[in-house]
Amino acid sequence: MKVEDVIRITRDKENAFNHNNFQLLTEKGxxxxxxxxxxxxxxxxxxxxxxxxxxxxxxxxxxPISARSRHAKQAILFVEMHAKLKTSG
Incomplete structure (x- = not known):
């Protein structure tokens, strides 16, 4: 993955660890x-x-995983999310 790749954020209420979870997916799922x-x-x-x-x-x-400790199991991704709060009225 590279910077500016689109990420889909989907709600994951069935997550066994956190019912408030949001899953991150690539454009291809x-x-x-x-x-x-x-x-x-x-x-x-x-x-x-x-x-x-x-x-x-x-x-x-x-x-990237190569920049992390030798014990790291995966890279770390930073995602910029754009969201809008709805206001009543």
């Missing part, structure tokens, strides 16, 4: 991970309540 739990826990209630719309997301930075 390949699973590339999950949003951090702290962000999921803040965003999910707004998203589920129809108060937040995720408009787009893209890869903004990649920390």
């Amino acid at each position: 390949k699973d590339v991970g999950n949003m951090p739990a702290e962000i999921c826990n803040a965003v999910a209630p707004l998203y589920d309540g129809g108060k937040l719309v995720i408009e787009s997301a893209e890869l903004s930075f990649v920390e």
Whole structure:
């Protein structure tokens, strides 16, 4: 993956570890991970309540596995999410 690749963010209520989970997918549907739990826990209630719309997301930075510790099992992806809060009225 490279910077500016499109990421699809999908709701994953069935996740065994966090029912607030959002899964990150490539344009072709390949699973590339999950949003951090702290962000999921803040965003999910707004998203589920129809108060937040995720408009787009893209890869903004990649920390390759070669730049991480020898114990690392995967690269780290930084995703820039563009969302809009709906206001009533």
